[in-house]
Amino acid sequence: MAVEKVMVIGAGQMGAGIAQVFAQSGFQVKLNDIAEESLQKGLATIEKHLSRNVEKGRMDEADKTNTLNNLETTTSLNEANDCDLVIEAVVENMDVKTKVFQQLDQITPKHAILASNTSSLPITDIAAVTERPEQVIGMHFMNPVPVMKLVEVIRAIQTSDETYQTIAETAEKLNKTAVEVNDYPGFAANRVLMPMINEAVYAVFEGVAEPEAIDEVMKLGMNHPMGPLQLADFIGLDTCLYIMEVLHEGFGDSKYRPCPLLRKYVNAGWLGKKSGRGFYVYE
Numbered sequence: 153m154a155v156e157k158v159m160v161i162g163a164g165q166m167g168a169g170i171a172q173v174f175a176q177s178g179f180q181v182k183l184n185d186i187a188e189e190s191l192q193k194g195l196a197t198i199e200k201h202l203s204r205n206v207e208k209g210r211m212d213e214a215d216k217t218n219t220l221n222n223l224e225t226t227t228s229l230n231e232a233n234d235c236d237l238v239i240e241a242v243v244e245n246m247d248v249k250t251k252v253f254q255q256l257d258q259i260t261p262k263h264a265i266l267a268s269n270t271s272s273l274p275i276t277d278i279a280a281v282t283e284r285p286e287q288v289i290g291m292h293f294m295n296p297v298p299v300m301k302l303v304e305v306i307r308a309i310q311t312s313d314e315t316y317q318t319i320a321e322t323a324e325k326l327n328k329t330a331v332e333v334n335d336y337p338g339f340a341a342n343r344v345l346m347p348m349i350n351e352a353v354y355a356v357f358e359g360v361a362e363p364e365a366i367d368e369v370m371k372l373g374m375n376h377p378m379g380p381l382q383l384a385d386f387i388g389l390d391t392c393l394y395i396m397e398v399l400h401e402g403f404g405d406s407k408y409r410p411c412p413l414l415r416k417y418v419n420a421g422w423l424g425k426k427s428g429r430g431f432y433v434y435e
């Protein structure tokens with residue numbers, strides 16, 4: 153199936169980036185959010201990144217104009233009624249996501265593929281609330297979306313080969329690399345990444361070293377572009393905690409228990425960069 157029209161749901165840090173890369177690659181994109189304010193914020197972020205690309209000579213003014221012309225915003229989910237593909241990037245909450253998928257199942261054309269950008273929620277369970285489970289799949293972009301090459305493509309137990317093939321080809325058109333994984337807690341990316349971040353939080357909790365020192369060790373010693381605590385702040389500490397809880401519950405193994413300090417920060421509203429404070433303070 154050829155994908156031409158796409159809806160991205162949720163204009164937060166991931167949704168805006170996903171909408172940008174689709175529009176840049178020539179797809180017709182509708183960016184949806186419940187709040188008009190979030191749409192305007194998302195659009196402003198996209199415009200800023202496109203202008204930066206022009207300044208850096210990575211695209212010219214005509215490419216920027218074409219990208220913006222490929223993009224429209226809407227608060228109405230009903231506008232997904234002519235889309236070939238929908239990518240959901242709303243908050244990491246199963247109730248919210250299943251409600252969105254049930255509505256999309258009613259609204260979108262029969263051939264449409266429904267994808268989720270979830271970091272950790274089971275695609276199999278999301279697929280099961282629709283009447284087209286074989287056309288439901290995980291399309292997990294990495295943050296920041298315009299920069300990172302990976303799309304982790306997660307097959308639910310019900311996902312058809314045809315759906316997987318379409319999504320892998322679409323990822324290629326975005327100039328990304330698709331990696332196929334099966335639907336188990338945390339998939340592959342967060343199964344490996346999050347325990348490392350959680351362990352770094354334990355090291356702070358136990359007084360092994362200050363956050364700056366732990367990040368410096370991983371940057372200079374292991375060539376990571378960001379230390380694990382800076383990365384946790386960048387992802388969002390609420391998202392990190394949520395993923396650890398999914399791993400802990402999903403495997404029933406105490407090795408995935410979230411660090412109490414991570415939970416305390418989230419309860420305090422210290423969610424990282426997006427709230428102005430996490431392991432570091434942001435202005």
Ligand SMILES: CC(=O)CC(=O)SCCNC(=O)CCNC(=O)[C@H](O)C(C)(C)COP(=O)(O)OP(=O)(O)OC[C@H]1O[C@@H](n2cnc3c(N)ncnc32)[C@H](O)[C@@H]1OP(=O)(O)O
Pocket residue numbers: 201204208270271293294295296297298299300341342345377378383387391
């Ligand atoms: C939680 C999940 O489910 C899955 C996940 O996403 S896990 C998180 C995965 N992501 C990572 O691990 C990111 C690790 N960090 C990095 O790779 C890098 O630090 C980084 C690419 C984010 C920034 O790179 P840097 O060299 O430290 O900083 P900086 O020089 O400011 O940025 C490099 C380029 O990226 C671009 N960039 C940075 N942040 C950006 C953003 N949010 N959106 C778009 N472009 C961005 C910058 O424009 C810059 O390019 P130019 O200077 O040429 O314009």
Ligand SMILES: NC(=O)C1=CN([C@@H]2O[C@H](COP(=O)(O)OP(=O)(O)OC[C@H]3O[C@@H](n4cnc5c(N)ncnc54)[C@H](OP(=O)(O)O)[C@@H]3O)[C@@H](O)[C@H]2O)C=CC1
Pocket residue numbers: 161162163164165166167184185186187190241242243244245248252269270271272292293294295386387388391
């Ligand atoms: N942060 C990261 O590094 C990564 C996150 N992800 C995943 O991507 C998804 C989004 O995360 P992120 O972008 O960080 O979150 P954000 O909180 O930045 O964005 C979520 C957006 O979705 C909107 N929203 C909430 N409910 C609905 C709804 N029913 N319909 C339409 N829009 C809605 C929110 O609006 P409002 O603010 O008005 O409530 C907000 O604008 C999550 O599933 C997350 O796990 C995946 C990879 C990396």
